[in-house]
Amino acid sequence: MEAIIAGTLLQLLQGDIVDQEVEAVVNAANTGLWGGSGVDGAIHRAGGPAIAEECRRIREEQGGCPVGQAVITSGGFLKARYVIHTVGPIWRGGREGEDELLASAYRSSLQLAREKGIKSLAFPSISTGAYRFPLERAAGIALTTVKDFLTANPGIFSEVRFVLFSQPVLAVYEKTLAEVLDAG
Numbered sequence: 001m002e003a004i005i006a007g008t009l010l011q012l013l014q015g016d017i018v019d020q021e022v023e024a025v026v027n028a029a030n031t032g033l034w035g036g037s038g039v040d041g042a043i044h045r046a047g048g049p050a051i052a053e054e055c056r057r058i059r060e061e062q063g064g065c066p067v068g069q070a071v072i073t074s075g076g077f078l079k080a081r082y083v084i085h086t087v088g089p090i091w092r093g094g095r096e097g098e099d100e101l102l103a104s105a106y107r108s109s110l111q112l113a114r115e116k117g118i119k120s121l122a123f124p125s126i127s128t129g130a131y132r133f134p135l136e137r138a139a140g141i142a143l144t145t146v147k148d149f150l151t152a153n154p155g156i157f158s159e160v161r162f163v164l165f166s167q168p169v170l171a172v173y174e175k176t177l178a179e180v181l182d183a184g
């Protein structure tokens with residue numbers, strides 16, 4: 001499924017984040033930038049040791065990456081030139097600012113990409129794996145945040161992609177995007 005929002009192509013597709021031919025892929029990282037399972041593990045495995053080495057330097061310089069913020073490294077062996085590492089919130093029932101922190105993770109990633117002049121980027125479904133954020137709620141926040149950013153920054157990006165690992169997750173994102181676009 002795709003849509004054009006203020007001059008940017010927004011695409012939803014099923015796939016693996018590490019295979020994406022975009023300028024930057026977004027990693028669902030942890031605050032220590034330690035590498036882990038899921039998206040994080042796949043990116044570090046495919047990208048090689050250069051990414052972990054840059055993460056180590058960021059950890060030394062600024063202690064890692066707070067929840068809701070983003071940092072950038074090179075993409076190592078990935079097709080993408082950069083990895084934007086963002087940290088989504090761990091779901092703790094919804095009363096600990098999780099919604100706003102998740103929106104902030106997407107916004108911070110988009111802002112960092114804009115600052116670096118990156119034209120195309122791919123997001124995974126942040127926080128919806130190991131961090132257990134409810135999928136439909138996360139999809140609404142992800143798509144609304146991206147849509148609002150693109151509307152406020154027309155033509156900054158050529159393409160923003162969501163890469164969903166499975167067909168059921170893609171289906172949730174497609175249904176949610178239709179609702180978000182209908183809402184205007």
Ligand code: AR6
Pocket residue numbers: 015016017018028029030034035036037038039040041042088124125126127128129130131132133163164165169
């Ligand atoms: N490509 C695209 N999506 C994927 C891939 C992949 N290769 N692998 C998994 N997914 P998760 P989180 C989906 O757990 O919830 C790590 O240990 C997955 O099915 O990767 O933000 C980090 O170090 C799910 O829908 O990220 C952190 O400690 C979504 O991506 C923690 O997990 C996100 O799942 C972050 O947890």
